[in-house]
Amino acid sequence: MPLPPFVNDPHPLLPTIDRTYKAEEINAFGKDRGPAFYETCHLYAQSLWQIGFPAKCILLLNRALSSPMPGTEPLFQRLPLPYQAMAWLLIHRPADQFIGNPRRHWQHLATRMVEPNKELRAWRAWACWYLAKEILPEADFPADLEQLREEGVVEPTQGDIADHLQDLSPADDLAQWQAALAWADEQTGQGRRPPLQVRVRRIAEDELPVVQRLGREIWRQYYPGIISNEQIEYMLSVWYQPDAMAREMRSRGTWFALIEVAAHGPVGYLSFERYPEGVLFINKLYVQAAMHGHGVGAAALRWTQERAVELGCQSVQLRVNKRNVTAIRAYQRAGFRFAEDVCSDIGSGFVMDDYRMEKRL
Incomplete structure (x- = not known):
């Protein structure tokens, strides 16, 4: 059968094809997940990529990852596990071709996996999800927050995924996945963000202007698109005046603390108070956007x-x-779970539409 007109140049990390592949060729394998199935998945994925179906190409590479072949399989020398092929596809996704939301797709796949080889396949899906999370802009490819909340799903960390791939994989998943991450970082110019030396320090009233300055900077950078600019300015004017924060300290015993990073100084702040029923309630915890991904917020939570x-x-x-x-x-990721929905009128026609989250100690 002749090939249809190509839309995309060949995917460089998938095998060359000389004809069109069809679904029937995969279905013919039945439950067999051996070398021939694995290779045909890659060939069919290339076919789908070249005729302009990147979303379907992802589905075929997922099917390749359903194979439990051991690392001694000679085919892996020619066709390694397709983590880097997935990363290449995500980076080079054509703007005019449907790709869906790979991040949400792999979230659903990982959490709804069925047998056979359920656990291995679920963690391979999480590994692909992590690639999508690192490569794709979150604004365009968001997580399924509703599932996270209603089903109590916790997105795994890079370390969680690495540990499970190491324990479950019959092949070299961990090495291939880590190589794909490093390659994607190099291609996108992101690089791994190293942890920083963080200190959290309780402050007195005389340092509250530092909290006010950081609050104005962080809120005006971070919250547009989440709440309106008018609400941002209103909340800053009500809650971030030093005299108002000082009254919280005196009347409610509220603690304020600065979050500091070596060689950077104050990069964030937090406040909390103790409720009589044995609850420590965090009122504020904010870190400059440039510090995200360095473990600064996690360190502040541990201190709290x-x-x-x-x-x-x-x-x-x-x-x-x-x-x-x-x-x-x-x-x-820090162990907090959804407790309830809370919507509060904060005056001037504005509301806070929030989740209350809790971590038992």
């Missing part, structure tokens, strides 16, 4: 939880805007 234990609290709670997906994921 240590203070909660010292103060005899049984849990830590906070509120987070329902549209603040980045923060919600960070809190989930």
